[in-house]
Amino acid sequence: MREEIAAVSCLAFCERRRIGIIGGRTEKVKAILKIYYPLIYTPWKKRCFIIDGLGFLGFAFSDLTIPDILQFTESLKKSSVLLKDFMETLDYGTRLFSDITKSAPKDYRIDYLIGERNLLEILSSLSNKSALINLMEEEKPKMIQPRLQATHVKNVVESISQILIRLSAEVNMLRYAQKVLESEVSSHLEMLSRESSLVLREYRRKEKEVDIEINEKIRCFNEEKLKEINEVRREYNRKIRVLLKEREKAEKALLKNKILLEKQLKMRSYGKNKYSKKKVDLHLSRIEELTRRIKEIEKAIEEIEAEESNKIRDIEKKYEMLIINEKEKIEVLKESRDADISRINEDIKKIREAYLDIKENIMRIISGKEMLIKSIENCLFPIKVDEITIIGIPFYVVIYEGQEESRLNLYPPIGLRCSAEMVKDILKHNLKQRMTRLLEPFKKYWSGILNVLVENLDKDAYLSGEVKRILNEGNNILLSRNFMDILKNGLEKLKEDLWLNSQEENEIIDFYMRELKIENSELSG
Incomplete structure (x- = not known):
C-alpha cells in the first residue's frame, strides 16, 4: 500500500505539465484518489459471470444466421423411397448449407459481460485477496456505485442464457440434420448397391x-x-x-x-x-x-x-x-x-x-457455434457465489490543476516486482520511464477497464459525478493526516529496490511538502 501510493505520487510528480509558454510554472497535484471500479459477480450454476457495473464493457462476437432447416430434414425423410426426390433434396441441401457458410456472419454484443481474457486471468489470480473481493468499511465510499440495478443484472444473465440456449439448439438441430442425412444417404447407397x-x-x-x-x-x-x-x-x-x-x-x-x-x-x-x-x-x-x-x-x-x-x-x-x-x-x-x-x-x-459437401459445411457451422459457446462459457468465473456480489477493482486518479482548468490521469494497481534483468538497467532511465515500467506488469491486465475509464471520464456524466463525489467525501490521499509518513516509507522502499535514488527521493518529498503547505494555507485562508 505505501509503495503503491509512493509510486503513484512519483508518477504524479513526473507527469505535471508546464503552464503557459513563458514562465516556469507547472501544474499543481490537486488530489490523489483511490477509486474502485464496480464489477458484479452473478451466480451461474457453480460458477459466475462478471458484469461491468458501469455498463461500458461488453462481449462482442460474430455468428452465422441459421434458417429453419426442418424443411431439409423432412424432405430427406419424404424422399426415402424415390431416388429422384432424394437427389433433388440433396441439391437443395447443398445450396442451403453452402449459402449459410458463404453468408457474412452477423455481429452481436452481450452488453456488460466481461469476456476479456487478460482481465479474467488477473481477477482469477487475485480472487482470494480480500482487498479485491470484500472492501474494508473505510474503503466502501471510494467505490463507484454501479449503474446497473439488480433487475438489469438478471436481464443480462437471462440474455446470456438465451444466447447459449439458442446456440445449443442450433447445434442440436444441425447434428440431427446430419444424422438424418447420414441415415438416408446410407439407405439410398444400399438400395443402389x-x-x-x-x-x-x-x-x-x-x-x-x-x-x-x-x-x-x-x-x-x-x-x-x-x-x-x-x-x-x-x-x-x-x-x-x-x-x-x-x-x-x-x-x-x-x-x-x-x-x-x-x-x-x-x-x-x-x-x-x-x-x-x-x-x-x-x-x-x-x-x-x-x-x-x-x-x-x-x-x-x-x-x-x-x-x-x-x-x-x-x-x-x-x-x-x-x-x-x-x-x-x-x-x-x-x-x-x-x-x-x-x-x-x-x-x-x-x-x-x-453428402460430403453438406457434411463438411454442417461440421464447419457446428464447429463455429461450439467455439462460440465455449468462448461464452470461458467468460464464466471459477468462483461459486450464492447471490449477486459487487467487488471493486482499485485504480488511482491524479487530479492536476492548471491556471484555468484541471485534468485527470488514471493508473492501475502497481505491482512492485523487480527481476534481476530489470535491476541491471533500471537507473539508466529517467524517473518517469522507471515509474512507467513499474506499471507495465499490471497495466496490460487492467487495460480494458483503464481504457473505458479514460475514454468516458470526461464525457460520461455519471462516472465524472461519482469521481467528484468520492473526492468531495474527503478521500483525497494528499490531505490524509499520515500522507507524508506513508510517502516517505514508500519512497524508502522504492529506493531500496533501485527504482529511484536519494536525490529524487528528496526532491519528491520537498515537492509534496510545498504542495501540502500551499494547500493547507488555502484551506485555512
Whole structure:
C-alpha cells in the first residue's frame, strides 16, 4: 500500500505539465484518489459471470444466421423411397448449407459481460485477496456505485442464457440434420448397391440365354452356308464336266489329226500320194481350230471356277455378316449393362459428393457455434457465489490543476516486482520511464477497464459525478493526516529496490511538502 501510493505520487510528480509558454510554472497535484471500479459477480450454476457495473464493457462476437432447416430434414425423410426426390433434396441441401457458410456472419454484443481474457486471468489470480473481493468499511465510499440495478443484472444473465440456449439448439438441430442425412444417404447407397447387384444378375441371365440363342443360330447359319456352297459347287461342277467332256473330245480329235498329219507327211515324202498336200493343209487347219477351241474351253473352265469361287466367297461373307450381327447382340447387351451400371455408379458418386459437401459445411457451422459457446462459457468465473456480489477493482486518479482548468490521469494497481534483468538497467532511465515500467506488469491486465475509464471520464456524466463525489467525501490521499509518513516509507522502499535514488527521493518529498503547505494555507485562508 505505501509503495503503491509512493509510486503513484512519483508518477504524479513526473507527469505535471508546464503552464503557459513563458514562465516556469507547472501544474499543481490537486488530489490523489483511490477509486474502485464496480464489477458484479452473478451466480451461474457453480460458477459466475462478471458484469461491468458501469455498463461500458461488453462481449462482442460474430455468428452465422441459421434458417429453419426442418424443411431439409423432412424432405430427406419424404424422399426415402424415390431416388429422384432424394437427389433433388440433396441439391437443395447443398445450396442451403453452402449459402449459410458463404453468408457474412452477423455481429452481436452481450452488453456488460466481461469476456476479456487478460482481465479474467488477473481477477482469477487475485480472487482470494480480500482487498479485491470484500472492501474494508473505510474503503466502501471510494467505490463507484454501479449503474446497473439488480433487475438489469438478471436481464443480462437471462440474455446470456438465451444466447447459449439458442446456440445449443442450433447445434442440436444441425447434428440431427446430419444424422438424418447420414441415415438416408446410407439407405439410398444400399438400395443402389442392391440395384447394381440385381442388374448384373439379370444381365448375366440374359447373356446366357442370348449366348445359347446365338450359338444355335450360328449353327443353323453354318449349315445353311454349307448347303448353299454345296449347291453352288454342284451347279458349277456340272458346267465344268460338260466343258471337260468337250475338251476331252477336242483333245482326242486334235490327237487324231496330229497322227493323220504325221502319216500324210511321211507318205508325201515317199511320193506315194499325189493328194497329200491338200490333206496336210486340211489337217493343219483342223489342228489349229481344235487347239484354239481347247484354249477357249480351258478359259471358260477358269472363268466358271472363278465365278464359283466368287459365289462361294459371297455366301461366306453373307453368313459371316449374319454371325457377326448375331454376336453383336451380346455386345449390345453388354453395352446396355454397362450403361445401367454406369448410371447407378454416377448416382452413387453424386450422392457421395453432395453428402460430403453438406457434411463438411454442417461440421464447419457446428464447429463455429461450439467455439462460440465455449468462448461464452470461458467468460464464466471459477468462483461459486450464492447471490449477486459487487467487488471493486482499485485504480488511482491524479487530479492536476492548471491556471484555468484541471485534468485527470488514471493508473492501475502497481505491482512492485523487480527481476534481476530489470535491476541491471533500471537507473539508466529517467524517473518517469522507471515509474512507467513499474506499471507495465499490471497495466496490460487492467487495460480494458483503464481504457473505458479514460475514454468516458470526461464525457460520461455519471462516472465524472461519482469521481467528484468520492473526492468531495474527503478521500483525497494528499490531505490524509499520515500522507507524508506513508510517502516517505514508500519512497524508502522504492529506493531500496533501485527504482529511484536519494536525490529524487528528496526532491519528491520537498515537492509534496510545498504542495501540502500551499494547500493547507488555502484551506485555512
